[in-house]
């Protein structure tokens with residue numbers, strides 16, 4: 573005889589009791605891990621361990637519970653666990669409901685105390701002064717390029733990169749009524765406007781597009797004026813009580829923004845790591861060519877090279893380099909050592925697990 577609704581709900585209650593019991597057993601282990609880390613002065617947030625957990629569970633999941641939900645559930649289990657080890661305060665480039673906020677939630681979950689700050693330099697300062705444990709700042713977008721202010725901050729800061737976050741960026745059109753015919757003006761940050769230009773020309777020709785400081789400010793304006801629409805994130809719709817007129821209006825699919833988690837220590841090696849460093853080369857002929865040799869001859873692959881003007885002296889440039897590997901690996905350490913011979917200075921900004 574098949575089970576009744578009441579039978580099934582009794583089964584679910586019994587399973588939930590077991591899940592709760594297991595969550596508490598897990599939490600007691602985590603508290604013990606926190607004690608060990610305090611004694612050994614180790615970092616609480618271990619991104620490579622978290623990645624290992626997600627990969628192991630989603631790889632072994634027989635279903636029907638979907639892998640995306642496994643990730644979300646464990647995101648919150650780990651977030652709460654981390655807060656049991658130590659209250660986790662994380663500063664990010666605000667205001668609320670921006671993509672930095674979404675990236676911070678993706679990495680740290682809902683149990684961390686998230687602090688929105690006004691500028692990238694304020695995020696660095698909050699972590700340097702120890703008022704926040706970590707900071708989250710954007711560093712590059714797959715269509716718009718590098719966030720130069722973040723790179724510049726590393727010139728005078730001793731903070732280390734502890735993790736990277738890759739966020740897939742989607743833009744939604746939001747308004748108070750959710751009705752196309754009410755929309756007389758569209759507000760957003762210039763970047764999202766540029767990223768949705770073709771869609772806007774096709775669907776809202778002639779409707780004025782207004783640049784504002786952030787997608788969150790745009791959402792706020794749309795919340796106060798029913799004839800205004802905002803291009804912003806899904807999170808902004810929830811936070812500013814707006815309706816979605818149309819989801820995912822970006823012209824370019826595969827639009828990612830990369831964020832860095834900054835803290836006082838870099839991450840331990842996981843086997844699939846990246847290292848970021850900055851250096852100032854000596855002013856000698858052929859130096860640009862030679863600076864890449866230490867990496868090439870050891871088979872260390874470089875994923876990005878960026879130059880920024882050294883503000884203290886005209887026409888001198890600082891280079892930022894991302895490479896595959898952890899600085900504790902001999903090939904990477906030797907290449908960096910050799911690079912020092914061509915440079916006035918070299919600074920390791922951090923080794924951290926590659927985000928997927």
Ligand SMILES: C=C(O[C@@H]1C=C(C(=O)O)C=C[C@H]1O)C(=O)O
Pocket residue numbers: 602605616617618619621622625649650651653654657
């Ligand atoms: C428990 C640990 O600390 C944190 C919490 C984790 C968890 O809940 O599994 C995993 C990694 C750390 O960010 C750990 O390092 O193992």
